[in-house]
Amino acid sequence: MVKVKAFGAKSASSPLSALEIDRRVPNPEDVQIEILYCGVCHSDLHTARNEWKNTQYPSVPGHEIVGRVTAIGNKVTKFKVGDLAGVGCFVDSCGHCGSCKEHEEQYCENGWTGTYNGPAFGGENTYGGYSKSIVVKESFVLKISHSEKELPSVAPLLCAGITLYSPLKKWKVGSGKKVGIVGLGGLGHMGVKIANAMGAHVVLFTTSKNKIQDGLKLGAKEVCISTDETQMAKYQNQLDFIVNTVASRHKLDAYLNLLKKDSTMTLVGAPADPHPSIEVFSLIFKRRHLAGSLVGGIKETQEMLDFCAKHKLVSDIEIIKMDYINEAYERILKSDVKYRFVIDMLSLS
Ligand code: NAP
Ligand code: ZN
Numbered sequence: 001m002v003k004v005k006a007f008g009a010k011s012a013s014s015p016l017s018a019l020e021i022d023r024r025v026p027n028p029e030d031v032q033i034e035i036l037y038c039g040v041c042h043s044d045l046h047t048a049r050n051e052w053k054n055t056q057y058p059s060v061p062g063h064e065i066v067g068r069v070t071a072i073g074n075k076v077t078k079f080k081v082g083d084l085a086g087v088g089c090f091v092d093s094c095g096h097c098g099s100c101k102e103h104e105e106q107y108c109e110n111g112w113t114g115t116y117n118g119p120a121f122g123g124e125n126t127y128g129g130y131s132k133s134i135v136v137k138e139s140f141v142l143k144i145s146h147s148e149k150e151l152p153s154v155a156p157l158l159c160a161g162i163t164l165y166s167p168l169k170k171w172k173v174g175s176g177k178k179v180g181i182v183g184l185g186g187l188g189h190m191g192v193k194i195a196n197a198m199g200a201h202v203v204l205f206t207t208s209k210n211k212i213q214d215g216l217k218l219g220a221k222e223v224c225i226s227t228d229e230t231q232m233a234k235y236q237n238q239l240d241f242i243v244n245t246v247a248s249r250h251k252l253d254a255y256l257n258l259l260k261k262d263s264t265m266t267l268v269g270a271p272a273d274p275h276p277s278i279e280v281f282s283l284i285f286k287r288r289h290l291a292g293s294l295v296g297g298i299k300e301t302q303e304m305l306d307f308c309a310k311h312k313l314v315s316d317i318e319i320i321k322m323d324y325i326n327e328a329y330e331r332i333l334k335s336d337v338k339y340r341f342v343i344d345m346l347s348l349s
Helices: 042-048 148-158 160-170 186-197 209-218 229-233 298-310 322-333
Strands: 002-008 017-023 030-039 065-072 084-087 090-092 133-137 178-182 201-206 222-225 239-244 259-267 289-292 317-320 340-344
Touching: 002 322, 017 133, 030 084, 030 148, 042 322, 065 133, 065 148, 084 148, 090 133, 148 160, 148 186, 148 298, 148 317, 148 340, 160 186, 160 239, 160 298, 178 186, 186 201, 186 209, 186 298, 201 209, 209 222, 222 229, 317 322, 322 340
Parallel strands: 178 201, 178 239, 201 222, 239 259, 259 289, 317 340
Antiparallel strands: 002 017, 030 065, 030 133, 030 340, 065 084
C-alpha cells in the first residue's frame, strides 16, 4: 500500500478536509493514474453528507477523474505510461452476470463497486478522485481522445456526460424528436449539448430565469420556465422523451403531462427525499412511462467520449482549488455554477 494525499469528509456533518488514504501498488492488470482534474458531481455532495444513508467514512468523493498514467501492471495492453486516461463512476463489477456480459456493468447483479463509497452491496470502502492518484483495473479505465488542453472540461463527461448520453441513446433520441431536459445543472447542460448533437429538437425546462440565454447558447431550441404554468401548458402532450436531472424532491406530474402518447420520462436526478406520489392519470391517459437510468457501462462511456470528441463537446466549467470544495458545495445547492466545478488537483499539496 502507498499513502496518498486526499480530501474528504470524516462524518456527515464535518466539512471536507485534508486526509491521507492508502492506494494499492498496481497489480498486473492495473493502471496507476496521477489525477490532474476531478469534476464535482451533486452525487459527491449527497454522499459526503450521507444524504442517501449509505456513506462509509472517511468519504473521499470524486468520480469525474482525468489524469496521466504513471505506472502499468505487466498484463496491461491498452495503456502506456504518459497516456491520458479517465475514470468514471465505478471501478469493478462481477464480470460474468447477464448485465456485465451486456456491457452494462452499472447494473451488475453481484456487486458493482463505486469509484467511491465501496461496493454497492457492502464491503471495503473505496476512495474517489479528490486525491492525487488512483489505481484501477485496466478494463475500467477510459481512453481520452480530446486534446490535452481540453482535459479539465473533459472530466465532467465521465459522469455528467455518460449519465445523459446513455438514456438519450437508449430511448433513440435523434432527428425529428422533441426532447425535454429538466434542470440546467452539471448533468442537464451536458444533456442539452448531447441531445442537440444527436439531432433532436431540445426544450430546456428550468426554474432559473437567468439561465434562458445560456440554455439557447448550449443548444436548446426553446426554453420553458417550469414554474410558469402558462408556459408549461404550451408543451402539454408535445414531447417524445424527457430526461429529468433535478436533484431535489419535486412534483413529477407537471412533466409527465408534457409527454406524447406512449412516451417516457427517465429520472436521473437522485434526491435524498422521495418525490411526492404521482397522479396515476398522468400515466394512464396517454399510456406514458416513467423510468430511471444509472450512469452507463464502460463500453458506452468510451463511445460517449469518442462521440463528444467528434462533435467537439466538452463541459462548461469553473476551475477551483481543492480547499474551495466546501464553498463549492454551498454554491451547487444554490444552483450557482456554470455548469460544473472542476478541481485542479495540483492545488492539493
Ligand atoms: P446540479 O448541478 O446541482 O443540477 C441540478 C439542477 O436541478 C439545478 O441546476 C437546477 O436547475 C435543478 N433544480 C434544483 N433544485 C430544484 C427544484 N427544487 N426544482 C426544480 N429544479 C431544481 O446537480 P447534478 O450534478 O447535475 O446532479 C443532478 C442529480 O443527478 C443529483 O441528484 C445527482 O446525485 C444525480 N446523479 C444521478 C446519476 C445517475 O446515474 N442517475 C449520475 C450522476 C448524478 P435549474 O436551475 O435549471 O432549475
Ligand atoms: Zn456523478
